[in-house]
Amino acid sequence: MPERHWRTPLDAEKAVRPKAEIHIIKDQCKGCGFCIQYCPKKVLEESDEINARGVHPPRVVDEKECIICSFCTAVCPDFAIFVKEKQCKDGC
Amino acid sequence: MTETEAFEHPFAKYLRAAMMPHIWCSGCGNGIILNAFVHALDEMQMDLNKLVVVSGIGCIGRAAGYTNVDSFHTTHGRPIAFATGVKLAKPELEVVVISGDGDLFAIGGNHFIHAARRNIGIKVICANNFNYGMTGGQVGPTTPLEALTTTTPYGNIEHPFNLVHLAAASGATYVARWTTLHVRMLAISIKKLLQREGFSFIEVVSPCPEIFGRRNKMRTGLEMMEWFRKASVIENFSDPAKAEITPERIVVGEFVDVEKPTYEKLLHDKMAQILKESED
Amino acid sequence: MAKEKTVLTGVHFMSGDIACAEGAIAAGCRFFAGYPITPATEIAEHIAARMPKIGGVYVQMEDEIASIAAVIGASYAGLKAMTATSGPGFSLMQENIGLAAMTEAPCVIVDVMRGGPSTGQPTLPGQQDVMQAKWGSHGDYEIIALAPSSVQEMFDLTIEAFNLAETYRVPTMVMADEVVAHMWEKLVIPPAEEIKIVNRKRPNTPPEQYLPFMPEDDLVPPMACFGEGYRFHATGLTHDEHGYPQTQSSEAQTKLVQRLCDKIRKNADKIVRFEETMVEDAEILVVAYGIVARAALSAVRKARENGIKAGLLRLVTLWPFPEKHIAKAAEGAKAIIVPEMNCGQMVREVERTAKETSVFHLSKLGEEPPTPMEIFEALRRHSK
Numbered sequence: 001m002p003e004r005h006w007r008t009p010l011d012a013e014k015a016v017r018p019k020a021e022i023h024i025i026k027d028q029c030k031g032c033g034f035c036i037q038y039c040p041k042k043v044l045e046e047s048d049e050i051n052a053r054g055v056h057p058p059r060v061v062d063e064k065e066c067i068i069c070s071f072c073t074a075v076c077p078d079f080a081i082f083v084k085e086k087q088c089k090d091g092c
Numbered sequence: 093m094t095e096t097e098a099f100e101h102p103f104a105k106y107l108r109a110a111m112m113p114h115i116w117c118s119g120c121g122n123g124i125i126l127n128a129f130v131h132a133l134d135e136m137q138m139d140l141n142k143l144v145v146v147s148g149i150g151c152i153g154r155a156a157g158y159t160n161v162d163s164f165h166t167t168h169g170r171p172i173a174f175a176t177g178v179k180l181a182k183p184e185l186e187v188v189v190i191s192g193d194g195d196l197f198a199i200g201g202n203h204f205i206h207a208a209r210r211n212i213g214i215k216v217i218c219a220n221n222f223n224y225g226m227t228g229g230q231v232g233p234t235t236p237l238e239a240l241t242t243t244t245p246y247g248n249i250e251h252p253f254n255l256v257h258l259a260a261a262s263g264a265t266y267v268a269r270w271t272t273l274h275v276r277m278l279a280i281s282i283k284k285l286l287q288r289e290g291f292s293f294i295e296v297v298s299p300c301p302e303i304f305g306r307r308n309k310m311r312t313g314l315e316m317m318e319w320f321r322k323a324s325v326i327e328n329f330s331d332p333a334k335a336e337i338t339p340e341r342i343v344v345g346e347f348v349d350v351e352k353p354t355y356e357k358l359l360h361d362k363m364a365q366i367l368k369e370s371e372d
Numbered sequence: 373m374a375k376e377k378t379v380l381t382g383v384h385f386m387s388g389d390i391a392c393a394e395g396a397i398a399a400g401c402r403f404f405a406g407y408p409i410t411p412a413t414e415i416a417e418h419i420a421a422r423m424p425k426i427g428g429v430y431v432q433m434e435d436e437i438a439s440i441a442a443v444i445g446a447s448y449a450g451l452k453a454m455t456a457t458s459g460p461g462f463s464l465m466q467e468n469i470g471l472a473a474m475t476e477a478p479c480v481i482v483d484v485m486r487g488g489p490s491t492g493q494p495t496l497p498g499q500q501d502v503m504q505a506k507w508g509s510h511g512d513y514e515i516i517a518l519a520p521s522s523v524q525e526m527f528d529l530t531i532e533a534f535n536l537a538e539t540y541r542v543p544t545m546v547m548a549d550e551v552v553a554h555m556w557e558k559l560v561i562p563p564a565e566e567i568k569i570v571n572r573k574r575p576n577t578p579p580e581q582y583l584p585f586m587p588e589d590d591l592v593p594p595m596a597c598f599g600e601g602y603r604f605h606a607t608g609l610t611h612d613e614h615g616y617p618q619t620q621s622s623e624a625q626t627k628l629v630q631r632l633c634d635k636i637r638k639n640a641d642k643i644v645r646f647e648e649t650m651v652e653d654a655e656i657l658v659v660a661y662g663i664v665a666r667a668a669l670s671a672v673r674k675a676r677e678n679g680i681k682a683g684l685l686r687l688v689t690l691w692p693f694p695e696k697h698i699a700k701a702a703e704g705a706k707a708i709i710v711p712e713m714n715c716g717q718m719v720r721e722v723e724r725t726a727k728e729t730s731v732f733h734l735s736k737l738g739e740e741p742p743t744p745m746e747i748f749e750a751l752r753r754h755s756k
Contacts, residue, residue, distance in 0.1 A: 023096035030118035032313045038273070055118065074131060074275035077116065077123025079101050108605070111616060141601040146445075157605050157617065162598040164448060165607035165617075166441065167471050173438035177445025177453070178598060180429045181403050185449070185599045203441075206434040363424045370376070370425065 020066035031055025119313020121298030148195035169200030265290035395530030450597035470509030514636035654683025671747035702726030
């Protein structure tokens with residue numbers, strides 16, 4: 001693979017990272033762990049709780065770290081997680 | 093984090109709530125394929141009243157019923173033949189077949205190659221999980237050499253099909269392969285599949301940890317996904333003949349994207365020509 | 373596309389296969405999927421020539437399994453659809469005939485029977501598939517099967533088959549034989565407006581309230597088609613009124629499978645067709661169908677000339693079997709002769725129905741159907 005050289009985005013100073021709102025539909029989770037494993041920012045981890053299906057659904061470690069790439073939404077086989085951009089005024 | 097009800101999921105409207113949760117095991121890739129499919133529908137703002145999803149028998153065969161559109165769950169191996177009837181009867185419908193490797197390429201193999209040859213404008217998404225999952229894990233047409241299944245207890249001695257090569261050789265106009273880890277490429281590819289006119293095919297290499305993986309040193313979905321991550325190489329428009337799946341190497345990407353007149357178009361043109369000749 | 377006539381009103385000299393194809397077109401069939409097979413090929417050939425001119429679809433599939441699957445697909449997409457085949461192809465179709473029965477897909481299957489089993493005698497007649505028509509697919513279900521005896525009936529009964537298929541949402545079979553299919557006779561095609569055409573019941577509920585497998589009083593559910601906004605599901609699995617799989621419920625299994633049987637059994641009086649000749653005072657009866665019934669008619673007339681009180685009951689509907697009528701006709705008869713081009717198939721139904729009467733089978737295999745003389749000899753032998 002050729003080496004990639006990324007430049008700093010021109011608007012990096014001004015850009016505001018959107019705030020994520022992670023929704024977990026706990027009882028729909030079957031505990032495959034894909035969302036936890038493949039989150040690029042390691043926002044999720046396995047929780048201690050046991051859901052309706054007898055597995056440990058994920059929980060959010062730090063929602064602020066989420067970049068809303070939505071990989072977790074796409075890789076979830078059970079439609080148990082999705083991410084929205086938080087709608088709030090004055091940077092909640 | 094927000095606790096949320098199932099119906100609030102952005103894709104909930106594409107699924108039949110009464111049939112959820114789906115029957116698929118933890119770590120199974122079928123749900124990811126369904127997810128990518130409805131994701132593509134969502135992005136395309138597809139007219140759901142003009143879409144028909146057809147499936148055959150097997151775990152992924154339930155996908156038709158889960159999709160909240162006109163859908164039909166056929167007999168084993170016959171979704172493409174059924175879909176051919178639908179497409180020719182109402183060419184304005186988008187007809188998608190979602191089925192498995194055993195259904196489409198063992199019992200239904202003949203229908204696949206002939207629908208591709210005729211270039212009927214149906215779109216086929218194949219979940220390749222390397223075995224017959226629903227019946228408990230028997231050898232199938234894509235089972236790798238030496239793999240253990242319930243009917244190859246000493247290791248598989250059958251050479252597997254290279255599905256993208258088969259599809260390309262049969263005349264499919266769009267051919268791609270992704271794994272369930274390539275979720276973004278898969279969704280983009282499904283959008284292309286839906287936009288193409290002719291017979292189009294996507295193979296999705298999919299984990300089956302409960303049935304296939306556990307007999308082959310991959311006990312969880314994560315372990316199977318790790319195999320895909322390590323072994324996959326994207327080689328767009330490479331020679332599909334050289335894209336055999338091996339433990340070391342899974343070539344993914346688009347292999348074919350060409351245009352040629354569909355059966356429906358040729359049929360329509362032929363009818364117009366006959367009518368004109370009869371008028372002259 | 374409307375310039376080409378769909379109903380060729382007039383008097384024709386035609387073969388049974390071509391008459392069948394014209395009957396289908398007159399009935400509104402606009403989709404044919406098939407695979408070449410003797411002695412049914414001419415149906416496909418004629419339809420292939422006619423369909424493009426009337427805006428219909430002919431598609432030659434890769435085998436008979438695909439043909440019937442495509443027919444079911446086209447039926448669900450809203451077209452009247454059919455296929456035509458012979459024994460080997462009919463065998464291949466059986467699994468999906470079960471699918472058509474289970475998903476209540478109106479469709480017509482023409483089986484031009486030849487000598488079996490296996491490849492058998494492709495160019496010679498047979499009546500060896502009549503039990504297969506009823507019992508060919510696994511599981512319990514009912515179908516309708518008609519047996520034409522003439523070129524005229526190849527036309528008329530093909531229309532009737534479409535009407536019954538549409539009325540009851542059931543696969544309906546035209547069980548022809550090689551002789552009826554290949555012989556040429558006079559055919560009268562009436563004006564289009566005189567041909568009775570039945571179309572499937574359509575839902576009058578809005579899509580959000582539509583239950584695709586909720587029957588009405590006649591046990592038949594109204595049928596929506598793909599692309600009409602109903603967005604419904606159908607499956608070969610046992611299902612509920614929504615069409616959703618119910619693979620673990622004995623209640624759902626009982627309810628569905630019993631209804632699939634009852635919608636034909638309880639409507640049998642409306643479906644059954646037969647023809648009686650000199651039956652009222654008959655002491656000996658012939659029960660026959662297809663081309664054999666014509667030889668039987670000659671034999672019965674000859675028997676009457678010879679002082680034998682013979683009568684003919686010709687089965688037009690093989691399935692549902694006209695039990696009541698056979699039982700009634702058998703009351704006054706001492707014996708019933710059932711000539712068939714098989715080793716004894718419908719004769720068993722006659723035996724089962726006419727319990728008090730002696731039933732004799734006259735089997736004829738190979739080149740030609742039983743001759744009038746052979747049936748007459750049987751009448752003379754058993755009337756003593």
